[in-house]
């Protein structure tokens with residue numbers, strides 16, 4: 232019998248390795264027993280983990296798709312059909328990948344609104360917020376280029392419309408567009424470079440996610456009360472939040488699988504089952520749903536250049552949000568006016584999503600303009616002004632204690 | 640296709656804007672009952688076989704099915720020998736042989752179905768300038784899918800008095816713009832079914848639409864079956880994770 236204090240052989244090997252490369256301790260500090268997290272995190276805190284999980288799903292399914300995909304205009308569409316019909320479980324890979332992009336965005340958008348509501352972008356988490364926004368931009372580029380790959384009608388025309396936007400930039404616009412296209416129209420060189428970049432960018436995203444989590448660990452997680460949390464109100468990430476995340480991922484997957492297996496084309500466009508044809512413009516060119524709010528902002532403005540600036544600006548403004556928001560209270564729970572303003576802002580984003588899918592005329596165009604105007608009004612005017620004027624509710628001193636009554 | 644309760648629940652719960660993201664087609668397409676609707680939806684093999692007969696006897700004169708090989712028909716319940724015999728009814732070009740000449744031979748199960756026209760120009764000139772599209776994916780390439788196909792084929796009517804049809808065009812209630820370059824194809828008893836099913840026009844249109852759903856989505860049955868197993872497994876995992884979570888959190892929620 233081994234003495235209890237004596238190390239087993241396995242333990243010795245483990246220690247030997249940890250002394251040389253402490254990878255297990257590293258993980259334990261990142262998402263394990265050594266990462267203390269506030270004990271009051273609600274289910275909105277699940278979506279970061281879920282987004283990371285979807286990134287892994289996208290990478291695995293994507294790599295197997297790439298083994299069967301042919302990035303040539305004359306064969307891309309057929310190669311995707313071959314994946315659907317002849318490759319073992321190819322239909323599953325493709326439907327998981329195509330719908331996975333949608334669910335990745337759903338997770339990330341909820342994650343972002345969580346940050347907006349609980350003030351996670353404020354000091355000391357500004358850099359963490361920036362890296363998150365860079366991830367969003369990289370995801371958008373990845374998804375846009377991925378959508379071009381199957382080379383259907385919407386792939387081709389979507390790519391044409393979006394890349395043509397760059398021509399609006401004075402002086403260098405045409406040069407940029409030619410560079411993106413690799414020629415003078417969306418064609419074989421475009422498809423080929425988009426495939427190369429679509430394969431590359433997810434790994435850039437992995438790098439950004441690493442930095443995102445690094446930046447998270449400096450101040451630690453924010454929480455629904457938005458107050459700084461003392462050590463006694465923290466619990467180890469593992470097992471408390473690992474098990475909670477496992478449950479959250481399970482629920483999320485139920486929705487994801489329901490769509491993958493029973494409505495795999497519901498989020499897609501029927502026109503993308505028609506091979507790309509540069510001579511025939513589809514009646515109505517729409518991007519994927521997760522781009523619709525930005526597309527609505529683009530089209531709300533009659534001037535092309537200003538439209539492009541507004542569209543990119545709508546995301547870039549988010550980089551300075553930590554300073555546009557003049558309130559030092561993080562959680563909207565304690566901000567009676569801002570809370571409702573934020574809820575209206577979310578409805579505004581939903582409205583823009585709807586407008587983006589409609590033809591830009593009549594009521595949808597007007598609503599789109601109102602929605603776009605509100606978007607900027609909210610961020611540039613209402614957010615700073617409300618921060619100055621609003622009287623916040625009293626903050627609790629700690630997670631455990633009820634709100635202190637004002638002295639009578 | 641889109642009417643599944645599960646999807647509705649998924650979409651709603653995730654608070655996606657309820658409206659379909661695509662612009663609604665202005666023409667309302669009534670929903671039909673199909674054996675492949677629903678969670679365990681499957682193809683009615685006899686119906687799909689009848690639909691193939693319609694395609695073969697009517698539509699194949701103008702429309703190709705470029706993604707379908709003869710061997711694919713085994714999935715519809717035809718035996719290997721039947722598929723071989725079916726392929727042998729067709730001639731395909733092969734070659735070049737050792738002398739460098741192209742030659743004709745009987746089709747094999749691994750061959751794709753032959754196309755009616757050698758190229759697009761030929762197809763257009765034979766159809767008054769219009770191109771009959773390939774039908775392999777048509778059920779996924781149009782809003783309404785098989786419902787649309789059924790109503791399109793049955794939607795021929797007299798043009799309203801105030802509408803002037805161009806030469807060679809027909810009026811169709813369901814075709815976008817209502818002027819279609821394909822003449823009415825389906826009437827009562829247009830085909831005589833090998834299995835004795837009564838071949839009224841509705842039946843024929845329904846059968847060929849079901850067949851085209853199969854050509855567009857041949858893996859639908861495995862998809863539904865796999866989906867059920869995956870969902871049950873995920874549900875078990877989620878329930879277990881939930882109870883484990885409660886148990887672990889009970890340690891700190893006591894006080």
Ligand code: HEM
Nearest residue numbers: 289290293294296297300325329332374377378380381433
């Ligand atoms: C950030 C993660 C990713 C996102 C958001 C994303 C998004 C997309 C989207 C929207 C499509 C079009 C789906 C369709 O309609 O078919 C697509 C296709 C594709 N993606 Fe990705 N992707 C990601 C990661 C990857 C990775 C890591 C690879 C390979 C290394 C990959 C390989 C492919 C291939 C080969 C296709 C074309 C096949 C197809 O159309 O189904 N993707 N991607």
